[in-house]
Amino acid sequence: METAIAAVAAAIATGFALDLARDFFRKPRPHTAAYAAGIGMFALATWALASGLAFGWDGWSYRTFFLLGAILNIPILAVGSFFLVVGRRAGNLALLISGAIGAISTTLTTTVPFARPLPEGGIPHDIFPPISEGFGPRLLAAIAGGLAASALIVLGLVSLIRFWRKNRRLVWGNALIIAGTLAATWGGSGLAIGEGAAFAISLLLAASLIWAGYRTAAGARSKRDPGLVYSNGSDPQTTEING
Numbered sequence: 001m002e003t004a005i006a007a008v009a010a011a012i013a014t015g016f017a018l019d020l021a022r023d024f025f026r027k028p029r030p031h032t033a034a035y036a037a038g039i040g041m042f043a044l045a046t047w048a049l050a051s052g053l054a055f056g057w058d059g060w061s062y063r064t065f066f067l068l069g070a071i072l073n074i075p076i077l078a079v080g081s082f083f084l085v086v087g088r089r090a091g092n093l094a095l096l097i098s099g100a101i102g103a104i105s106t107t108l109t110t111t112v113p114f115a116r117p118l119p120e121g122g123i124p125h126d127i128f129p130p131i132s133e134g135f136g137p138r139l140l141a142a143i144a145g146g147l148a149a150s151a152l153i154v155l156g157l158v159s160l161i162r163f164w165r166k167n168r169r170l171v172w173g174n175a176l177i178i179a180g181t182l183a184a185t186w187g188g189s190g191l192a193i194g195e196g197a198a199f200a201i202s203l204l205l206a207a208s209l210i211w212a213g214y215r216t217a218a219g220a221r222s223k224r225d226p227g228l229v230y231s232n233g234s235d236p237q238t239t240e241i242n243g
Contacts, residue, residue, distance in 0.1 A: 002123065002200045006050040009204040013043035016211040030091055034080030038073045039210075045069025046203055049123065057118040062127060067109040070141040074184070075101055075148040081155040101144050109137045123199055152181050169216060176213030180206045 020036035045068035052061045075098040083091030115129045128137045160174040184206040 003050060003053040005200040005204050006046060006053055009200065009207050010043055010046035010050050012204070012207040012211065013039060013046050016207060016214070017043050019211070020214075029083075030088070031080040031084040034076055034083060034091075034095070035214075038075075038077035038080065039207075041068040041073040041076060042203075042207065045073065046207075049200070049203070053121070053123070056120060057124060059114070059118070062118055062124055063109050066128070066137060066141070067105060071105045071109065071137070071144050072098075072102055074145050074152065074181075078148040078151045078155075081152055085155045085159055101140070105137065105140050105144070108135075108140060112136055149181055149184070153178055156181070173213045173215075173217030176209050176216060178213075180209030180213060183209060 017036055017040040020032060020039055024032040024036055045065050048061050048065040049069070052065065075094075079091060079094045079098050082094040112128060114127050116127060118124055118127060131139045131142065156174045156178045160171050160178075163170045163174075183202050
């Protein structure tokens with residue numbers, strides 16, 4: 001069951017990443033590029049999960065799953081929201097920070113020895129050394145994932161409030177995206193206590209809800225006031241995740 005759920009989640013995430021890439025090539029925007037990269041990482045991590053569940057885990061499949069799914073994808077998505085909701089300077093700063101996180105996390109995740117052997121089946125957890133043993137992949141995942149998820153939720157709420165009276169469809173799109181982010185956070189908590197099935201379901205919910213929210217927000221473009229601009233001065237006639 002976990003394998004099937006993970007495969008469906010990976011297929012949905014792949015479709016979402018391609019959808020974002022198409023939008024970027026139609027009209028290049030830094031936030032769309034960041035969202036496409038973040039969801040692409042989510043898709044690769046979920047395919048690594050499905051492969052590990054179906055064929056057994058090896059070191060590289062688990063490291064790919066952990067690096068792209070537990071550390072990097074949420075910060076990259078947050079970069080997109082900073083570009084869109086706050087502005088280009090904030091987006092560039094967030095990109096610089098996420099780049100530093102990416103360099104450190106890639107080095108740690110690919111070189112730190114496992115604290116225990118990979119299991120033959122199921123979704124592994126507690127494979128890297130515990131947080132109590134010092135700075136490592138698990139502590140970095142907790143810090144980067146927690147802060148980036150919080151930023152995504154806060155920026156989504158800001159955009160939701162901004163458009164509450166102006167475009168309710170955009171508001172519902174943001175609400176779906178916030179729900180998807182919370183689903184991913186819930187799944188990470190479940191994985192930490194060994195709830196593999198809950199984690200697989202959370203990936204499916206996260207990919208489905210965030211994609212639905214994105215398409216809902218994108219569909220709201222034609223209903224906007226042509227004279228409306230964002231607080232950061234950007235063109236409102238764009239496809240976005242956080243409004």
